[in-house]
Structure formats: structure tokens, C-alpha cells
Amino acid sequence: MPEIKELVKQLAERHGRNRESLLPILQGIVTEERSISDVAMTEVAKELDMSAALVYGTATFYSFLDTEPRGKYVIRLCKTITCDMKGKRQILKSLEDLLKIELGETTKDKKFTLLETNCLGWCHKGPAMLINDDAYTELTPEKVSEIIGDYMKNK
Amino acid sequence: MPDKRLKRVDLIFSDESVCRDVLADSLKKSNDDILKGILDSGLRGRGGAGFPTGLKWKFTSQEKEEEKYVVCNADEGEPGTFKDREILTKVPLKVFSGMAICAKVIGAKKGFVYLRGEYQFLRKELNKALDNFHALVKELGFDFEIKIRMGSGAYVCGEESALFESMEGKRGEPRNKPPYPTISGFRNKPTVINNVETLVYSFMICRIGAKKFQELGTADSRGSKVFSISGDTPIAGIYELELGMSLEDFVEEFGDGDTKAVQVGGASGLCVPRKKFKDTIIGFEGVPTGGSMMLFNSSRSMYNVLKNYVEFFEEESCGQCTPCRVGCQQLKLGIESVKKGDKPASYLKTLQKLAETMKVTAKCGLGQSVANSFSSIVDNFNEEMIY
Numbered sequence: 076m077p078e079i080k081e082l083v084k085q086l087a088e089r090h091g092r093n094r095e096s097l098l099p100i101l102q103g104i105v106t107e108e109r110s111i112s113d114v115a116m117t118e119v120a121k122e123l124d125m126s127a128a129l130v131y132g133t134a135t136f137y138s139f140l141d142t143e144p145r146g147k148y149v150i151r152l153c154k155t156i157t158c159d160m161k162g163k164r165q166i167l168k169s170l171e172d173l174l175k176i177e178l179g180e181t182t183k184d185k186k187f188t189l190l191e192t193n194c195l196g197w198c199h200k201g202p203a204m205l206i207n208d209d210a211y212t213e214l215t216p217e218k219v220s221e222i223i224g225d226y227m228k229n230k
Numbered sequence: 231m232p233d234k235r236l237k238r239v240d241l242i243f244s245d246e247s248v249c250r251d252v253l254a255d256s257l258k259k260s261n262d263d264i265l266k267g268i269l270d271s272g273l274r275g276r277g278g279a280g281f282p283t284g285l286k287w288k289f290t291s292q293e294k295e296e297e298k299y300v301v302c303n304a305d306e307g308e309p310g311t312f313k314d315r316e317i318l319t320k321v322p323l324k325v326f327s328g329m330a331i332c333a334k335v336i337g338a339k340k341g342f343v344y345l346r347g348e349y350q351f352l353r354k355e356l357n358k359a360l361d362n363f364h365a366l367v368k369e370l371g372f373d374f375e376i377k378i379r380m381g382s383g384a385y386v387c388g389e390e391s392a393l394f395e396s397m398e399g400k401r402g403e404p405r406n407k408p409p410y411p412t413i414s415g416f417r418n419k420p421t422v423i424n425n426v427e428t429l430v431y432s433f434m435i436c437r438i439g440a441k442k443f444q445e446l447g448t449a450d451s452r453g454s455k456v457f458s459i460s461g462d463t464p465i466a467g468i469y470e471l472e473l474g475m476s477l478e479d480f481v482e483e484f485g486d487g488d489t490k491a492v493q494v495g496g497a498s499g500l501c502v503p504r505k506k507f508k509d510t511i512i513g514f515e516g517v518p519t520g521g522s523m524m525l526f527n528s529s530r531s532m533y534n535v536l537k538n539y540v541e542f543f544e545e546e547s548c549g550q551c552t553p554c555r556v557g558c559q560q561l562k563l564g565i566e567s568v569k570k571g572d573k574p575a576s577y578l579k580t581l582q583k584l585a586e587t588m589k590v591t592a593k594c595g596l597g598q599s600v601a602n603s604f605s606s607i608v609d610n611f612n613e614e615m616i617y
Contacts, residue, residue: 093399094398094399094400095397095398095399096399097399097400098379098380098382098396098397098399099379099380101382102347102380102382105382132401133399133400133401136384136401136402136403136548137347137381137382137383137384137402138382138383138384139347139382139383140382140383154538155309155310155538155542156309156461156524156534156535156538156539157309157310157460157461157524159534159538160461160462160530192348192383193307193309193383193385193542193545193546194307194308194309194310194311194385194542195348196306196307196311196312196314196315196346196348196349197312198309198310198311198312198458198460198461198466198522198524199312199458199459199460199466199467199468200466201460205348208350208351209351210348210351
């Protein structure tokens with residue numbers, strides 16, 4: 076995987092090669108690839124001259140540093156009680172129907188992954204979700220189908 | 231009985247254009263004068279724990295180290311809290327200016343904002359605000375630089391020592407305390423770590439003076455506080471209110487007329503049932519909060535609320551210490567078993583004992599505070615846990 080090697084190198088150039096650079100580098104990989112593969116972790120370990128176990132241990136601690144393959148767009152639906160009270164379960168059902176996958180799965184074309192997450196900080200405008208880094212709030216089934224339709228068509 | 235009534239205040243979100251003058255003024259003042267102001271104001275940390283801000287600054291300023299840091303804790307993860315996002319969106323320059331004043335007092339040249347991964351979308355605007363800020367401090371001839379570090383979706387990183395670990399590129403596992411951050415924080419150097427809101431209040435105290443700030447609130451809870459109000463309320467949102475009001479006043483203003491309970495302080499806070507609204511003061515002498523206020527009306531099952539909280543803790547526990555790691559799992563399994571009828575109702579008492587044990591044995595605030603919501607919900611809504 077020469078591309079991963081190149082990416083890790085670029086990120087190390089930008090963030091440095093010490094322990095403190097590890098998190099920014101891993102975050103950089105997720106921004107580009109949506110998840111961190113075993114190969115990527117080994118590359119990071121080599122580049123930063125540390126053990127791969129250390130890289131793995133750090134990456135797996137953080138819920139946004141996915142180490143399993145993810146789609147191009149990772150959807151994280153907030154599951155905190157306040158979003159739940161505003162109809163989160165209905166939104167989840169809409170998302171599952173639209174994407175034809177269940178919670179935790181990735182679509183066959185590797186475009187979408189559907190996950191739940193803890194409080195996103197939009198409790199006054201629930202239900203809320205993130206698609207990669209962008210927040211969508213006050214969701215309704217209609218709004219969700221519009222948003223997902225737009226991603227399917229235009230992105 | 232509380233003697234304060236609900237009163238809206240406008241300190242935090244007031245005009246940002248004062249930053250230049252206040253900062254220029256403060257940089258000319260002596261460190262002792264600024265410290266005295268913050269100490270006299272009675273300001274306590276707005277993240278939830280409520281440690282006196284002035285003391286934090288004072289202790290750090292007394293350390294004889296070359297390298298010191300100011301860290302802004304923007305890892306707002308407590309369920310039901312969203313005030314820091316609003317503050318960073320609307321008045322970032324006030325946050326940065328608060329950090330600069332702190333840096334002057336303690337003798338730091340570098341500051342960091344640790345921003346939660348969920349708020350990555352704020353980054354662009356924050357960088358712009360940072361550019362303006364850096365131009366301003368340069369113009370004022372003050373040597374101070376702020377960098378932003380991102381979190382990656384771990385609630386426990388809001389705990390100060392876990393946050394330092396994360397900034398150092400490690401797993402966000404809380405450290406043993408002492409030593410406290412004022413002696414050994416980021417990179418094991420003396421560090422002041424303040425919540426976003428605390429930094430803005432520190433800045434505002436430099437602007438309006440300790441006396442004016444002190445006039446607000448009560449003896450234990452000086453000043454005002456930004457509340458994040460959500461749940462069964464027709465007017466969910468962000469409100470800055472004077473501290474010390476009764477929960478009854480609060481519910482009258484924000485409730486939907488059918489409020490049966492308010493969770494004060496998020497998943498790690500206390501659940502107050504209707505019959506106790508009147509005698510509950512919102513503040514450090516009563517029920518403190520980092521800002522999260524979730525209202526529940528009588529259509530809600532408090533079992534579902536508790537289960538949601540316990541699941542949250544089980545997921546977010548860092549797993550480092552046994553009381554929290556195993557305790558959270560057992561609390562979740564326990565309430566499920568009682569609900570299903572696999573365990574007798576009396577088993578809830580055993581679970582409460584477990585939660586109390588976690589309070590005294592868990593390593594950090596996360597595990598220690600599970601008992602707050604657990605016991606207050608089980609005590610006050612016992613029958614809802616069983617039937």
C-alpha cells in the first residue's frame with residue numbers, strides 16, 4: 076500500500092515524529108481514509124519509531140479512531156436520552172431503510188457506515204447526527220431522506 | 231430556603247469588542263491585583279467540579295518552573311451540555327483573552343484548547359478567531375501563543391489528567407492524583423486547566439470587577455452560570471442565569487407544566503423529583519451542575535433514562551480501574567435483571583451499595599459520579615425500576 080505510506084509520511088512531516096504527534100497523525104489518517112488499517116498502524120509505528128502495539132493501543136481507545144473498515148461517509152447518530160426522547164429511534168429506522176443496512180454496517184458500495192454515538196452536544200436540537208465532521212440537527216424522517224439523497228447523488 | 235429568584239444575566243455573550251481594551255488593561259496590571267480580583271470574586275470552576283479558579287491560578291503562579299501551560303478544556307461531553315460550543319461559536323476571543331490573562335499571571339507562554347472531536351466543524355472559524363487573537367497579543371507586545379488540539383470521541387478525556395494524557399498522544403486514562411495539575415499537568419509541567427466558561431468569567435471579572443460579580447449568586451455560588459436546557463421543555467436552549475435559584479423557579483420558567491423530574495448536571499449529576507423542587511437550590515450549596523439541565527415530564531420512563539445513563543458510563547469507562555469497569559457493567563446488567571423479574575426488587579439495594587462502593591474506590595470522577603444519577607433515580611423512582 077504505497078499510498079498509505081505516503082500519507083503517513085506527509086502527516087509525520089506536518090505534525091512531527093514524537094509521541095505527541097501520534098494522535099494528530101491518526102486523526103489525519105481517519106480524515107483521509109475514514110479508518111485506520113493494520114497496515115497504516117504499522118506504518119505509523121515505523122515512521123514514529125515506536126511499537127505497533129502502542130499505536131494500536133492508542134487508536135483503539137478513541138471511538139472516532141475507527142480501526143475497522145468504514146464507508147466514505149460515516150454517520151453517527153446521537154443516542155443520548157434527550158435525542159432519544161425527540162424521536163431518535165424513528166430516525167434510525169429511516170436511515171436503515173434508506174441505506175438498506177443495519178446499525179453498525181457499511182453499505183455494499185462502501186459509501187455509508189451507520190453508527191451510534193454518545194452525546195453530540197445538540198440536545199436542544201435533537202435528534203442530531205454527524206456525517207463525517209458535519210452536524211445535522213432537528214432531524215425528521217423527511218429531512219433525513221433529503222440529506223441522504225443529497226449525499227447519494229452529489230457526493 | 232433559597233432567597234434568590236430566577237434572573238437572566240448577560241455577561242458571557244455580551245459584546246466581544248471589549249477584548250482589546252480589557253486585555254491591554256489587564257496586561258498592565260500587576261499579577262497580584264489580577265489574582266486578588268479572581269480570588270475575591272469567588273469564581274468557582276464551571277465545568278462541574280467547582281474548584282476555586284483563583285486558587286488554581288495562584289498555586290500555579292507559585293511554582294518555580296520555566297515551562298508552564300494554560301489549557302482550555304473544551305471537551306464538553308457530559309450528556310445534556312452544549313454551552314461550550316455556543317461560547318466558542320459566539321465569543322471565542324473572550325475565551326482566548328481569558329487564557330492570555332491567566333498566562334500572564336502564572337507565567338506561561340503557551341496555551342492549548344482541547345476541543346472534542348464532535349466539534350471538528352468549529353475548527354475553521356476558531357482558527358480565524360485565533361489569527362485575530364495572535365495579531366492582538368503581538369500588537370500588545372505579549373508573548374503568548376494558543377494551539378488547538380483535537381479529541382477523538384472519548385468522554386473521559388474531559389477529566390483533566392486524562393486530557394493531558396490525550397494531548398501527549400496517549401490513551402486518555404486518568405492519572406493518579408496528587409500531584410495535581412497546578413504542580414504537574416501537561417508534559418508534567420505546572421498547568422492551569424479551566425473550562426471554556428470559567429475562562430470567559432475570569433475575563434469578565436477583569437472587565438467588571440470582582441465586586442459586581444460577587445453581587446450575583448450566593449455565598450457558596452458567586453456569579454452566574456450558563457445552562458444548557460433540554461428535554462421536555464418548550465424553550466430548550468442556552469440561558470445564562472444567576473446562581474442560587476430554586477429548582478421550582480427554574481421549572482416554572484422552563485418546564486412544560488408536567489415536569490416530574492430534572493436531571494441536574496447530566497448523567498453524572500443528580501436526579502431531583504417534583505416533590506423536592508421547592509427545597510433544591512441550584513448551586514454548590516444545593517445541587518451543582520456543569521450546566522446540563524434535562525427535564526422529564528410524566529410521560530417518560532425513568533427506567534429508560536437510567537438505563538441510557540448506565541449504558542453511557544459503561545461505554546465511556548476507560549477500563550483502567552476495576553470498580554468503574556466492572557461496576558458499570560454490573561449496574562447495567564442488574565437493573566435489566568430486576569426489570570425482567572430475574573432478580574427481586576431488593577436487588578436494587580445491592581446495586582446501590584455497589585454504586586456507593588464505586589464512589590469511594592474508582593480512580594477518577596467518571597466512576598465516582600455514577601452513583602449520583604444511579605442512586606437518585608433508583609431512590610426516587612423505585613417502582614419504575616421494578617414494574
